[in-house]
């Protein structure tokens with residue numbers, strides 16, 4: 001049996017009194033693209049640093065392709081490529097020299113693909129790193145990771161600073177990597193990116209995994225927004241099982257439905273509804289539902305229903321960026 005691409009059991013990390021990650025049990029199958037979401041300070045980068053073996057778990061363990069991330073960092077790094085959200089690079093090297101160096105660290109480079117990537121990302125490798133804009137530095141670390149064709153791509157907010165054209169180029173590259181059977185672990189705040197690229201989504205909050213599943217599963221277990229227009233009198237939908245957040249405006253009623261829509265449909269059919277619109281929640285609504293900040297659809301509920309409000313989640317995020325990280329490797 002093939003080991004999973006990523007497996008963590010009880011993975012936890014404390015920094016002094018801060019529980020940055022708490023009992024994470026996560027499994028990413030070979031060839032899967034998993035999105036990793038959570039507000040600032042939720043523990044995404046901490047998870048990634050544990051996977052890279054650059055910090056030691058307080059308890060629990062993490063494995064990549066069956067290898068323990070902390071005990072076998074060298075073997076682990078032969079199989080993965082990493083893109084940090086903000087890389088510390090060598091300012092006086094050129095782009096080309098940096099790619100060469102990072103390629104040597106990784107050990108494998110597809111030279112033809114590297115050249116193709118430089119074209120697709122419209123990247124000029126002849127400049128010194130200190131002269132690159134933020135977006136160009138980000139392209140450099142992306143190319144460095146993609147050119148390795150590593151079995152696992154670990155991407156921590158990889159498109160920070162990229163313009164929409166480059167964001168599109170990135171999406172195409174991820175889709176191709178997936179086609180080739182590479183596994184991708186993508187932390188991102190860009191929900192449309194996650195929605196477009198990922199097979200499954202994991203949502204982290206204050207160091208704890210609160211949701212994981214396919215978007216279809218999450219949507220299925222969440223509320224549906226329904227809008228119905230009637231010929232005559234508007235029925236009272238608030239008494240229908242599963243229906244909440246009923247709003248009436250003239251002949252139109254808007255509401256949310258959790259669980260089966262059958263009871264609502266039978267009421268609508270019996271009340272002369274002449275127009276019906278229904279919409280599944282977007283990933284953004286699902287995401288917001290976990291943070292008690294009043295989602296646009298009036299309170300989507302998900303399987304775990306674990307949304308908690310209060311301090312914790314966002315409080316420690318800003319200004320707590322860990323020490324500088326070098327792209328492409330960590331060991």
Ligand SMILES: Nc1ncnc2c1ncn2[C@@H]1O[C@H](COP(=O)(O)OP(=O)(O)OP(=O)(O)O)[C@@H](O)[C@H]1O
Nearest residue numbers: 015020039040041042043044045046316317320322
């Ligand atoms: N080296 C460190 N020392 C002390 N606390 C840390 C350290 N690294 C992270 N933390 C704390 O751990 C928690 C999780 O941080 P982490 O960087 O993993 O969040 P994140 O989900 O990546 O957030 P963001 O979306 O802002 O990148 C935060 O409370 C943070 O302040």
Ligand SMILES: [Mg+2]
Nearest residue numbers: 044045046156
């Ligand atoms: Mg982070």
